[in-house]
Amino acid sequence: MGLWSGPEDGTPGCPPDRRGLGEEPSASRMTASPDPPMAGSFGHPRAQAALAERPGALLRLLEAARKNLLLYLPGHPQVAASLHEFHAGLGVILKSRGSVRFDIYEDAFFLGNRILLEESLQTPGLLEELMTNHVGSVEFLQGAPLQEATRFVELLAAAGRQSHLGDAVAAAGLQFIKTGPPKELGKGEQKATGLAPRELYRIGLRTMDALNYQAVQGAPLNLRNARLLGNSMVNVILHDRHALLGVAALYQHDEDTCHHSVDVAVLSLMLGLRIGLDEPGLLALGTAALLHDIGKMSIPRSLLGKPGGVTATERSVIERHTVHGAGMVQHLQGLAQTAMLVALEHHLNYDLSGYPRLPWAKKQHLFTRIVAIGDFFDASTSARRTYRKPLLPDQAMHAIVTGAGKLFDPTLAALFLNTVGGFPVGSVVRLSSGEVGVVYRPTEGKALQPQLKVIRDAQGAVLEPVLVDMAQDQRRVLHCIDPIRAGIDLTAYL
Numbered sequence: 453m454g455l456w457s458g459p460e461d462g463t464p465g466c467p468p469d470r471r472g473l474g475e476e477p478s479a480s481r482m483t484a485s486p487d488p489p490m491a492g493s494f495g496h497p498r499a500q501a502a503l504a505e506r507p508g509a510l511l512r513l514l515e516a517a518r519k520n521l522l523l524y525l526p527g528h529p530q531v532a533a534s535l536h537e538f539h540a541g542l543g544v545i546l547k548s549r550g551s552v553r554f555d556i557y558e559d560a561f562f563l564g565n566r567i568l569l570e571e572s573l574q575t576p577g578l579l580e581e582l583m584t585n586h587v588g589s590v591e592f593l594q595g596a597p598l599q600e601a602t603r604f605v606e607l608l609a610a611a612g613r614q615s616h617l618g619d620a621v622a623a624a625g626l627q628f629i630k631t632g633p634p635k636e637l638g639k640g641e642q643k644a645t646g647l648a649p650r651e652l653y654r655i656g657l658r659t660m661d662a663l664n665y666q667a668v669q670g671a672p673l674n675l676r677n678a679r680l681l682g683n684s685m686v687n688v689i690l691h692d693r694h695a696l697l698g699v700a701a702l703y704q705h706d707e708d709t710c711h712h713s714v715d716v717a718v719l720s721l722m723l724g725l726r727i728g729l730d731e732p733g734l735l736a737l738g739t740a741a742l743l744h745d746i747g748k749m750s751i752p753r754s755l756l757g758k759p760g761g762v763t764a765t766e767r768s769v770i771e772r773h774t775v776h777g778a779g780m781v782q783h784l785q786g787l788a789q790t791a792m793l794v795a796l797e798h799h800l801n802y803d804l805s806g807y808p809r810l811p812w813a814k815k816q817h818l819f820t821r822i823v824a825i826g827d828f829f830d831a832s833t834s835a836r837r838t839y840r841k842p843l844l845p846d847q848a849m850h851a852i853v854t855g856a857g858k859l860f861d862p863t864l865a866a867l868f869l870n871t872v873g874g875f876p877v878g879s880v881v882r883l884s885s886g887e888v889g890v891v892y893r894p895t896e897g898k899a900l901q902p903q904l905k906v907i908r909d910a911q912g913a914v915l916e917p918v919l920v921d922m923a924q925d926q927r928r929v930l931h932c933i934d935p936i937r938a939g940i941d942l943t944a945y946l
Contacts, residue, residue, distance in 0.1 A: 500544045507545045507552050508568040510592070511561060513538040514605065515578040523611035539601040546594040551937070553591035556582060556634065559680055569647060569684050570655050573677050581608065585617035588634030596628035604629045649695040652688055653714060657682055658720075660710035660742065667749035667780060675743075675784055680882055682717065682738030686731060694893055697722065698946045701878020712830055717741035718821075719826030719872065723864065725870045732787060740791035741823045744798050747777025771807045774799055795815045796826045798824050803858050821861040825868050826853060828859070844932035845879045874899040878942060880935040884928040886910030888938070889920065890945040898923045905945050917945060 503509055518532040522532050545552055554561050554568070555670050561568040561579065572579060573908070582590070603624055610618045647655075659681045666673050688696060696718040705709055715770045720741040724734050748756060750917030751773050762770065775941065784791050797813070797820040800806045804813055831854060832843045849869060856862035871892030875881050881889050882905065889904035905917035922929060935942055 459661050485647060501542060501752050502545075504548060508554075508561065508563060508571040510538075510541055510545055511550070511554065511568065511571045511575050512579060513541045514608075515575040517605045518578060518581075518609050521605060527909060533796040535602050535605060536598070538605065539596075539598045542592055542596055542601060546592060546596075549594070551591055551593045553589055555589045558681075558683070559583070559676065562874050563565060567647060567684060568678065569652070569689075570658075571661055573655070574676070576676065578608075580609050582617070582687075583634075585611050586634060587617055587631045589632035591630045591632070593628040593630070598795075598801060600626055600628050627908070639840050643685060647684060647688060649688055649692075649699045652684055653696060653699045654741075655788070656685070656714040656717075657710045658712045663743075663746065664710065665747050667746050673746070673780055675739075675781065675788075678742050679735065679739050682742055683735050684699055685738050686734045689718070689725060689734075691724055691733075695875045697872070697893065701876070702942055702946060704718060710714060711740050713745060715742060715834075717769040719868075720822050722871055723822050723825065723868050726867050727864070736787040736790055737822060738787050739818050740794040740819050741826065743777070743781050743791050743796075744823050744827060745773065745777065746780050747773035747775065747795060751775040774808055776861045790817060790819045794823050795819045798827055800824075802856075802861050805858070813859075816861075821864055824862050825864060828852060828855075845876045845933065846874055846881075846932045849874050849876070869899050871896065875902050875904075875929055875932060877902075877930050878941075878946060880931045880940055882933055884930055887927075888912075888933070888940075889929075890917075890940070890942065892946060895921065896921045900929060902929065904929075907940070907945060 471621055513534075517531075517538040520528075520531045520605070521533040552563070554563060556562070556579065560572040574907060583787065604621065604626060607617060607620045607624060611620075611855075618633065620892055621629065621631050659677050663673055685696065696774060700711070700715045700718055703883075717738050721734055721738050724737045729737060739943055748770075751770055754769055758766070774796050778792045781791045781795055782789075794817065795812070796808070797816050800808070800810065800813065800820070802816065802821065802824075804810070804815075828846050832848045832851065833845055834842060850871070852860055852865050853869060856865035871894075873891070875891050875894075877891055877893060879891040879902075879903075881891060883889060883906070885905050887910055888908035889906045891902040891904045894902040895901050901922040902920050906920055907917050909915055
């Protein structure tokens with residue numbers, strides 16, 4: 453029951469990835485990574501082990517049982533099957549622990565201090581039902597019989613007709629399933645995400661895949677999921693602002709894929725953090741960056757990927773994606789409403805010479821100016837088409853610096869250079885000694901002197917990686933080289 457990544461005919465949101473490096477899975481494989489088994493296979497040791505390692509999967513089993521009770525009459529085989537499935541999963545997960553408790557904070561499920569982001573994205577109905585009924589936690593104790601598990605699901609399915617789910621659970625006398633009231637985080641207290649950067653990036657791809665598919669179908673966008681993803685990205689970047697950039701560098705992709713949306717959000721958040729945006733501001737910026745190109749889903753795919761370029765008429769159709777995108781996200785509330793401005797303005801240029809023509813505009817919004825830099829950098833380094841050769845990272849950075857004042861905000865362009873570095877994470881570089889290295893971290897305040905791993909000698913022989921801080925070394929970084937042409941697998945070094 454994973455996030456929908458579109459129909460099998462390939463029409464939706466994200467076209468196939470065109471990566472070429474290492475053994476890392478392609479976008480299509482990443483966005484369809486296997487979920488724990490959900491269909492009556494818990495008797496198999498491997499299935500039990502997979503489920504036991506991901507107790508959050510219990511939420512999906514619970515949601516499936518709740519939905520079936522809403523869809524079918526009691527006693528229907530589908531209802532009985534999903535109830536047994538939920539109870540069986542409960543038994544597997546509680547086999548090695550006395551209890552499992554899920555807490556709800558800020559529109560997301562947590563297990564301890566770990567956010568269950570994927571489960572929160574996949575079970576919005578369950579999450580909303582619990583929050584509406586003022587339930588802040590659900591705890592399952594070892595030994596829960598099928599009858600009690602069934603009764604809890606029945607109460608949950610009928611929650612919309614009850615005054616308070618917690619009271620109903622208590623009145624039912626359930627011994628092995630408990631609910632608790634919502635809890636406010638203490639001042640200065642914050643729930644950690646607990647997500648590895650690569651896991652968050654993968655979830656980001658799946659989330660954008662689903663949003664893009666909704667846009668293709670003309671369905672309302674699940675903007676809550678975009679906000680939830682943006683919040684998790686903010687938390688990871690606050691902990692280590694370069695971690696997600698290292699993951700993004702592993703994938704070669706076209707600018708019209710889900711990767712692009714996630715990458716632009718990463719780059720925008722890094723710059724937003726550098727200029728001192730507070731956490732609500734970062735969340736709004738991240739959400740806007742994720743959705744900045746959502747309007748492209750209304751443009752025929754044949755135009756976006758047309759070999760040899762497009763005609764003037766076709767170009768005008770493509771440029772309308774900014775207006776379409778603004779319309780799609782206009783219902784966001786509060787500070788997140790800036791997503792509408794970012795979608796509309798991100799091709800407007802700093803001097804307002806771009807598109808669409810906005811006679812009333814005096815200047816781009818701050819968030820737009822940030823996203824425009826990230827958008828250009830990722831698009832220019834990622835597009836791998838027969839009619840457009842991608843720029844190397846240092847070339848893209850040079851284009852941003854030289855475009856300052858016309859295309860880009862000059863202050864933000866300079867800060868972007870100092871934040872990401874003249875040779876960003878994932879760049880393969882040639883040193884003055886002739887050696888080749890892979891940048892794994894920028895050096896604060898020294899844009900042209902990153903930290904890297906030397907992986908080849910001057911004759912091209914492969915070396916065991918040697919860590920070098922170029923700020924403390926007499927060698928210089930000369931320029932970037934193409935890792936694909938050099939036959940270098942970045943996944944081995946990042």
